[in-house]
Amino acid sequence: MDKSEDKTSAEEELETLEDLDAGGGDEEPRDALPVRYTALFEECLFPLLLINAKFRIIYANPRCQKLFTDFSCLEGNQFFDVFGRSLGVEALREIRETVLDGKNGFSWKGYSMLKSRELETLRSRVFIFPLADNPGPSPEYFEVVFDDVTEENKRLLRNVFMSLLEASRLKDNDTGHHISRVSRYSERLARELYDKKIYENIDADFIDDISFLASMHDVGKIGTPDDILNKEGPLSKWEWKVMREHTKNGAYILSTYPNPMAKEIALSHHEKWDGTGYPFQLIGDMIPLPARIVSVADVYDALRMERSYKPALNHEATVKQMAGEGGTHFDPFLIEVFKSIAGNFEEIYESNKDAGTKNPRN
Numbered sequence: 001m002d003k004s005e006d007k008t009s010a011e012e013e014l015e016t017l018e019d020l021d022a023g024g025g026d027e028e029p030r031d032a033l034p035v036r037y038t039a040l041f042e043e044c045l046f047p048l049l050l051i052n053a054k055f056r057i058i059y060a061n062p063r064c065q066k067l068f069t070d071f072s073c074l075e076g077n078q079f080f081d082v083f084g085r086s087l088g089v090e091a092l093r094e095i096r097e098t099v100l101d102g103k104n105g106f107s108w109k110g111y112s113m114l115k116s117r118e119l120e121t122l123r124s125r126v127f128i129f130p131l132a133d134n135p136g137p138s139p140e141y142f143e144v145v146f147d148d149v150t151e152e153n154k155r156l157l158r159n160v161f162m163s164l165l166e167a168s169r170l171k172d173n174d175t176g177h178h179i180s181r182v183s184r185y186s187e188r189l190a191r192e193l194y195d196k197k198i199y200e201n202i203d204a205d206f207i208d209d210i211s212f213l214a215s216m217h218d219v220g221k222i223g224t225p226d227d228i229l230n231k232e233g234p235l236s237k238w239e240w241k242v243m244r245e246h247t248k249n250g251a252y253i254l255s256t257y258p259n260p261m262a263k264e265i266a267l268s269h270h271e272k273w274d275g276t277g278y279p280f281q282l283i284g285d286m287i288p289l290p291a292r293i294v295s296v297a298d299v300y301d302a303l304r305m306e307r308s309y310k311p312a313l314n315h316e317a318t319v320k321q322m323a324g325e326g327g328t329h330f331d332p333f334l335i336e337v338f339k340s341i342a343g344n345f346e347e348i349y350e351s352n353k354d355a356g357t358k359n360p361r362n
């Protein structure tokens with residue numbers, strides 16, 4: 001098979017664009033910026049780049065350098081070397097047609113998503129248009145303006161789901177600070193796994209997502225009848241059957257959340273490594289990793305808390321019990337990692353205790 005057939009269409013598009021810049025690397029980046037624009041751009045509120053018609057970045061204003069400081073160096077580089085993979089193949093084609101063929105009056109708008117293992121995804125709106133007073137029929141320079149919408153997007157999305165969480169908390173009298181503690185333990189465990197570099201999919205986004213979504217693990221209890229949820233003492237067989245439905249209800253409620261991690265946590269946080277959990281008796285790593293992490297966090301906290309049907313355990317007794325359940329209830333590898341950072345779990349519990357929590361009897 002021809003080797004070029006292995007290339008993705010995005011890679012081919014990038015190569016086409018890079019050819020345009022062949023021999024263009026000897027430009028003096030800052031000298032090319034018309035002097036009258038310097039002061040204007042330096043103080044501009046928006047992150048802004050200036051590129052030439054060969055897609056070479058000839059200038060980046062201070063806000064732009066700050067926005068992308070952790071991702072790459074800008075001035076002197078090829079625009080598509082820096083932003084190509086964050087734009088997507090369709091956008092690359094459109095930008096080429098914009099700059100070279102004058103489509104849409106030499107203007108383009110779209111989105112970029114810059115991602116790395118170490119940093120959370122940076123989402124920006126991107127606008128490309130010719131510099132105001134280009135001489136000649138084709139513009140020589142283009143402004144690229146970015147609008148960082150990372151936090152705005154995240155806040156809007158999470159606010160909607162926080163409302164659901166608040167509604168479920170009104171019903172569930174057992175939560176207290178349980179929800180926020182489970183989030184903190186889950187984040188701590190995920191960060192340790194990130195440091196160990198065992199799982200490829202644990203990156204900065206994973207840690208940020210699990211620190212929010214772990215709190216949603218029991219959101220499905222919004223559909224559980226109050227008399228079962230608030231019953232003093234043990235539940236009957238039938239009541240347990242109803243109670244277990246909270247996993248499926250949670251997955252249904254979170255089905256519109258864009259990251260599948262939300263559904264995975266709600267649906268599978270009561271599955272057990274040996275296949276004896278619920279709702280689907282998944283075995284081993286068939287259980288999604290985020291759910292396995294939240295399971296460790298949720299059970300640690302549940303054991304530490306006093307409930308109407310059981311006393312609280314102290315930290316040492318809790319760790320001992322959970323350590324004995326690696327490979328049965330819990331992912332055995334996660335339990336080893338949990339044991340190595342169990343002291344942090346205790347700190348999180350102690351510094352986020354519910355008011356009126358008594359010292360455990362054992």
Ligand SMILES: [Fe+2]
Nearest residue numbers: 217218269270
């Ligand atoms: Fe649950």
Ligand SMILES: [Fe+2]
Nearest residue numbers: 178217218298
């Ligand atoms: Fe819980």
